[in-house]
Amino acid sequence: xxxxxxxxxxxxxxxxxGSAHLWLGRMAMIQFLPAALALNFGxxxxxxxxxxxxxxxxxxxxxxxxVFQDLVSWIxxxxxxxxxxxxxxxxxxxxxxxxLGVFVIALVAGIGSVAALLAPYSSYGRIASNLFAxxxxxxxxxxxxxxxxxxxxxxxxxxxxxxxxxxxxxxLATFILLIILAWRNGRTYxxxxxxxxxxxxxxxxxxxxxxxxxxxKCNACGLCSRRCKAACIDGKEHKVDxxxxxxxxxxxxxxxxxxxxxxxxxxxxxxxxxxxSQATPTAEGNPRRSFLTATTLxxxxxxxxxxxxxxxxxxxxxxxKKIPKRQTPILPPGARSARxxxxxxxxxxxxxxxxxxxxxxxSTDLSKLMQPEMSYERGYCRPECARCAEVxxxxxxxxxxxxxxxxxxxxxxVWIKENCIVLTDDVKCGNCARHCPTxxxxxxxxxxxxxxxxxxxxxxxxxxxxxxxCENLCPARPFSAIYVEGHxxxxxx
Numbered sequence: 001x002x003x004x005x006x007x008x009x010x011x012x013x014x015x016x017x018g019s020a021h022l023w024l025g026r027m028a029m030i031q032f033l034p035a036a037l038a039l040n041f042g043x044x045x046x047x048x049x050x051x052x053x054x055x056x057x058x059x060x061x062x063x064x065x066x067v068f069q070d071l072v073s074w075i076x077x078x079x080x081x082x083x084x085x086x087x088x089x090x091x092x093x094x095x096x097x098x099x100l101g102v103f104v105i106a107l108v109a110g111i112g113s114v115a116a117l118l119a120p121y122s123s124y125g126r127i128a129s130n131l132f133a134x135x136x137x138x139x140x141x142x143x144x145x146x147x148x149x150x151x152x153x154x155x156x157x158x159x160x161x162x163x164x165x166x167x168x169x170x171x172l173a174t175f176i177l178l179i180i181l182a183w184r185n186g187r188t189y190x191x192x193x194x195x196x197x198x199x200x201x202x203x204x205x206x207x208x209x210x211x212x213x214x215x216x217k218c219n220a221c222g223l224c225s226r227r228c229k230a231a232c233i234d235g236k237e238h239k240v241d242x243x244x245x246x247x248x249x250x251x252x253x254x255x256x257x258x259x260x261x262x263x264x265x266x267x268x269x270x271x272x273x274x275x276x277s278q279a280t281p282t283a284e285g286n287p288r289r290s291f292l293t294a295t296t297l298x299x300x301x302x303x304x305x306x307x308x309x310x311x312x313x314x315x316x317x318x319x320x321k322k323i324p325k326r327q328t329p330i331l332p333p334g335a336r337s338a339r340x341x342x343x344x345x346x347x348x349x350x351x352x353x354x355x356x357x358x359x360x361x362x363s364t365d366l367s368k369l370m371q372p373e374m375s376y377e378r379g380y381c382r383p384e385c386a387r388c389a390e391v392x393x394x395x396x397x398x399x400x401x402x403x404x405x406x407x408x409x410x411x412x413x414v415w416i417k418e419n420c421i422v423l424t425d426d427v428k429c430g431n432c433a434r435h436c437p438t439x440x441x442x443x444x445x446x447x448x449x450x451x452x453x454x455x456x457x458x459x460x461x462x463x464x465x466x467x468x469x470c471e472n473l474c475p476a477r478p479f480s481a482i483y484v485e486g487h488x489x490x491x492x493x
Contacts, residue, residue: 002060006067012391013128013353014136016158021354021391028350031121032058032196034393037344051200055207055247059190059197065120065178066190066197066246068127072182073229084226084254086186088234091241096191096198103195110339113369116347120194123174125348126370130171133353134160159378163352164362167370186229191244201243210265211245211252213238217259224251224260319477321377329363330374330466330486333381333408334389334399337489344396345371351388351397357381359468360388374410376468376484381410383437383467406437409493411466411486413441413459419481422446422454432457432470432482440464441482457482465493 008024015021029035035043047058059066077083099118106114116122137160144155162168181188190197213224215238225235228251232244251260332351335341347370352360358378362370372388374381383406389399399405413432422429423446433441440463447453457470459482466484474480 002067002070005062006064006071009064009124010128010132013125013350014133016137016140016353016356018354018356018387021387025391028121028348028391028393030062031393032063032200033119033121033346034348037346037394037396039395047200048203051203052206053208055204055210055242055245056197056200057247058200059187060246060248063120063196064128065124065194066187068124069178069182069187069189070229070248072179073186076183084223086226086228086231088225088228088236089231091232091244092192095193096201099193100195100198107343110342111367112342112345112347112371113366116345116370117170118193118195119346119348120190120196122346122348122370123178125350126167126171127175127178129349129353130163130168131175159358161358161378164364164370166364167349167362170370185231187231187244187246190246191230191232204245205242207242208264208266209262210242211240211247211260211262212265213240214259214261217257218255219257219259223254223256227251227254321480322478323375323377324471324479324483326483326485328411328486328488329365329368330411330468330484331490332360332372332374332388332397333386333405333410333465333490334397335410335490336398341396342368342371344394346394346396347371348393350391350393354387354391356385356387374468374484374486376472376480378472380468380472381466404492406465407492409465409487409491411484412461412464413466413470413482414485415457415459415482416479417456417481419476419479420456421476421481422456424476426454428454429475430455430457431473431475435469435473436464437467437469438463438465441470462493 005027008027011020012024012028029038029040030043030047032044032047035047047062051058060070061067077085103115103118106112106118137158140155141157141160144157147153147155178189191201211233218235218238220236220238222235225231225233229248230244230246232241233239233251234241247262249262252262254260329338331338331341347362349362349370349372352362352372357380359374359376359381360372361375363373384402386399386402386405389397389405392398399408417423420429421427430443433443440460441457442460443455444458445451445453446456466486468484470482471480471484474482
């Protein structure tokens, strides 16, 4: 189940066709923090109930960052040929609750960049989007290359480009840190830094089903402690720290004396205190399979692709566009306002990965670091696309339908006279007006006294929705002669 969840969630960040989100989009929405920020009380209550019944199975099965650490830990054990390489360590409660306090304060204060650094789902999303996705797309492009030479078009090439250097570096640093911690000590990140793990750890203290130790059968050999990747079993004292136990069941298969079992902890034969518990012998068979049967009752190195130079008729190289300096960043349609977006977005990069037009990219502004914003050098926000709202698990981007998107004003176009080729090169253009989907741009004579003079654009800011078609399709280089300035608060026109 853990591998299934991990593979499906990873595919959400790798897929560039949009088909995976039709089938697997719900897996992002059942992550704890996105569900909480979306005020999805049903999912939050379900995850809380799951923890109160079975312990922290969310961390070992549903959370992709937790499963990723388990994979790294397992690879480390195979390479070192040491299954029993861990040891019990006391809980660092001051650090766990301190990080949780910082996380909550950052959320309340709207400092999304700090919250995004600590959130487990967001951290894994950045790793998948910035490190795994480029490799996946390069593999797709390689298949497309060979398929084309075999006269097959089963694959098509897609661009691979660096969307944000700071976000890439943060994803790379997080990736390296997690590998080091998991390689050496298993679940250290989950039980010292992760705020979701701390919250669920508090609930798991009262779980109905727990790992229990039969003191009459236990000979205090300590193998369970050395097998526990959460470092939560004190085999010498017959104690289990349930706030850190992720119910991985590794300890059950390790104990040769059947002194450890996973069962109901409040019956007549069970005691909340592991020292006095009278555990029944472990059932024959695979303990993980028995556990899964019970749970079913509850429902970089980013690879940069060197882009081939575009040429005009094969004669002149077309210079790439540069990002204009905007006074106000452009938020995706449906973000409502900068304040609302900052409080709900976790910077997971799912919308950035899913955007088919190359419009979304992580912000480099420290106050909104890693949260998506729009820019139109590679494309524009097409009226028929609402992919970002469809995949957003926190409702930071929310649209009811395409009609609402087409009527949502995220910004307005601004004309820069000094860049317009009509005046600089004395040529006829009108590209911006021709492609404006709302008719907000009209071409008028540059000289009011001469109706035959070159026509220049005039923007009706009340009709402009800020889609960026004019900015993207403007032939001026390196800066467009018309660009979009964002709005702090979006409105319907």
